[in-house]
Amino acid sequence: MRTVEPTESVRSPRWVTTCPDVTVVIATHNRAAYLPELVDALERQRHAPPFEVVIADDGSTDETWTVLTTLARSTELPFLALRLPPSGGPSVPRNTAVAACHGDLIAFTDDDCLPHREWLARLLPAVHAGRVVQGRTKPMRDGQVSPWDRTISITAETGLWESCNLAVPRRVFQKAGGFPVLDLLGEGGRGFGEDTVLGSNAARIAGGFWAPTAIVRHRWVRGDYRSHLEAMRRHEAMPELVRLVPELRDYCYHRWFRSRRAAAFDVALLAVASAAAVRRVEPLVAAAPWMVLITRAARTRWGRNLAVRIAQEATADAAGLGAQVKGSLQARTLLL
Numbered sequence: 001m002r003t004v005e006p007t008e009s010v011r012s013p014r015w016v017t018t019c020p021d022v023t024v025v026i027a028t029h030n031r032a033a034y035l036p037e038l039v040d041a042l043e044r045q046r047h048a049p050p051f052e053v054v055i056a057d058d059g060s061t062d063e064t065w066t067v068l069t070t071l072a073r074s075t076e077l078p079f080l081a082l083r084l085p086p087s088g089g090p091s092v093p094r095n096t097a098v099a100a101c102h103g104d105l106i107a108f109t110d111d112d113c114l115p116h117r118e119w120l121a122r123l124l125p126a127v128h129a130g131r132v133v134q135g136r137t138k139p140m141r142d143g144q145v146s147p148w149d150r151t152i153s154i155t156a157e158t159g160l161w162e163s164c165n166l167a168v169p170r171r172v173f174q175k176a177g178g179f180p181v182l183d184l185l186g187e188g189g190r191g192f193g194e195d196t197v198l199g200s201n202a203a204r205i206a207g208g209f210w211a212p213t214a215i216v217r218h219r220w221v222r223g224d225y226r227s228h229l230e231a232m233r234r235h236e237a238m239p240e241l242v243r244l245v246p247e248l249r250d251y252c253y254h255r256w257f258r259s260r261r262a263a264a265f266d267v268a269l270l271a272v273a274s275a276a277a278v279r280r281v282e283p284l285v286a287a288a289p290w291m292v293l294i295t296r297a298a299r300t301r302w303g304r305n306l307a308v309r310i311a312q313e314a315t316a317d318a319a320g321l322g323a324q325v326k327g328s329l330q331a332r333t334l335l336l
Contacts, residue, residue, distance in 0.1 A: 001178030003096040004084055006056075008065070010072040012079035015052065020078060022051035022124065023103030023170075027093035028111035032063040034219065039071050039079075041114045048120035052078035054101050055111075056093035059086025089191030090163070091179035098173060107167040108195075109216055113137070116215040119165075123214035127167045132202040134158075135165035135214030143220040147301035147309075148228045152218040157210045159251035161199020165216045168202050176201035184237035192234065193241040200245045225312060232320040236327035243333040257336050258324060261297075264290035265317040266336050290317075 024042060028035065035055070042053055053075075057064050068081035080100060084093055098106055105127045109115055119135065126133045137154040144151075154162055168176075179194045199208070223231075238258060242248045249255045257263035271286035294317065298309035321336065328334050 001095050001099075001174070002092055002181050003099050004087060004092050006082040006084055006096065006100075008083035010069050010081045012072045012075050012077060014076065014078045015080050018050065018052065018078045019102040020050040020052045021103055022049055022105045022107065022120065023098075023101035024051055024053045024107045024109065024120070025094055025097045025101065026053070026055045026109060026111055027058055027090040027097065028055055028060065028064060028068075029058045029090075029093075030060045030062045030064060031111040032060070032067045034111055035064065035067050035071060038109075038111060038114060039075055039077070041117070043075060043077060044117045045115070045120050046117050048118075049124065051107075051120060052080070052102060054080045054082070054097040056082045056084055056097040058084055058090065058093040087181075089181065089194065091181045091191060091194045094163070095178045098170065098178065101170075104170050105167065106170050106173055108163045108165075110164040110218075112219040112221060113164050113216045114140070114219070115165075116217070119214055119216055123165070123167050123211055126209040126211060127169055129209075130169055130172070131207045131209045132161070132168040132172060132199055133166070133209045133211050133214070134161055134199070135167075135211045135216065137162065137165050137216050137218050140217050140219050145220075146223060147303055148223045148225050149220040150223050150228070150231065151220050155212075157208075157251070159200070159245070159248045160196045161203070161208075163195035163198075164218060165214065166195065166199060168199075169206065172202050172206045173198070175205055184240050185234060192237045193244070196241060196245055196248070200247055229316060229319050232316050233323045235320050236323035236330075238324065239327040239333045239335040240331040242335050243331045252335065256334060258320070261290070261293045261317070262320060262324070262336060264293055265321060269321070 065083050072079050072081055123133055123135050137152050139151040139153055179198050182193055184192045253260045253263050268287035268290040294310055294313040298306055298313050301309045324336050
């Protein structure tokens with residue numbers, strides 16, 4: 001389990017007087033504006049057992065460390081902030097935070113999330129039973145200012161074990177090897193799939209559990225169409241992740257497709273290519289399910305007419321397929 005020596009740390013007064021059994025661990029990077037509201041949400045937890053908070057700052061270049069220092073002085077929680085050299089992703093900060101904590105039960109959330117006031121109370125019972133637990137993640141009700149802003153919605157088990165809402169016994173975390181440091185996105189990527197590998201390893205050891213009433217809200221992160229296309233190109237890493245975590249096949253659409261929409265696009269593309277070869281019109285029927293899906297997606301965007309949005313959605317699907325094909329060849333594992 002890779003960790004790093006902090007260059008600086010700051011503690012709240014209660015950190016040295018309490019040793020709770022539960023630790024909330026957060027890795028942060030350049031999210032200074034989000035942290036006060038996040039800590040406030042943790043302070044408002046109801047019906048939860050006593051817990052502490054450890055936040056690891058992964059080499060932020062904004063005011064993150066100043067904000068964490070202020071929060072350590074003002075919060076009533078047992079609170080530890082660690083300042084780390086930049087590692088390029090969340091794995092090393094999370095592992096380092098776990099190494100510094102007291103808790104036998106570890107709950108993870110992200111710096112762009114706000115836990116519901118009963119999040120811990122509803123997340124922890126299955127962790128007490130020794131299992132790794134995934135909670136529900138919902139988008140914030142407001143905060144979207146661009147049609148291409150992005151958020152996270154987790155409404156059922158995905159097999160990805162997203163760390164925005166995850167809990168695991170500390171002994172299982174350690175036995176699973178902690179968060180691995182992967183390089184699925186290449187140089188410049190800030191991590192991809194580490195939580196999936198950890199969660200899957202932990203579930204093999206201790207079993208998994210879905211906790212739909214343990215809710216965190218995920219903020220809207222600013223984006224534009226270019227960033228949306230970049231996100232589609234990140235799917236190049238998915239075949240390698242499926243190779244590393246074979247259980248993910250069970251969550252793929254018919255096991256070989258990333259999603260229902262991806263499968264519909266592939267069928268439509270194959271049908272249109274066949275039509276061009278033999279000059280027949282039946283492929284329009286095969287393309288209809290995909291057209292329904294992208295038209296529905298295009299209607300959720302605003303600022304342009306529907307035809308432009310449909311063209312943008314189609315281009316994004318093509319970028320996603322290209323990335324999946326490239327990734328499948330590199331990983332020698334088919335996922336479309």
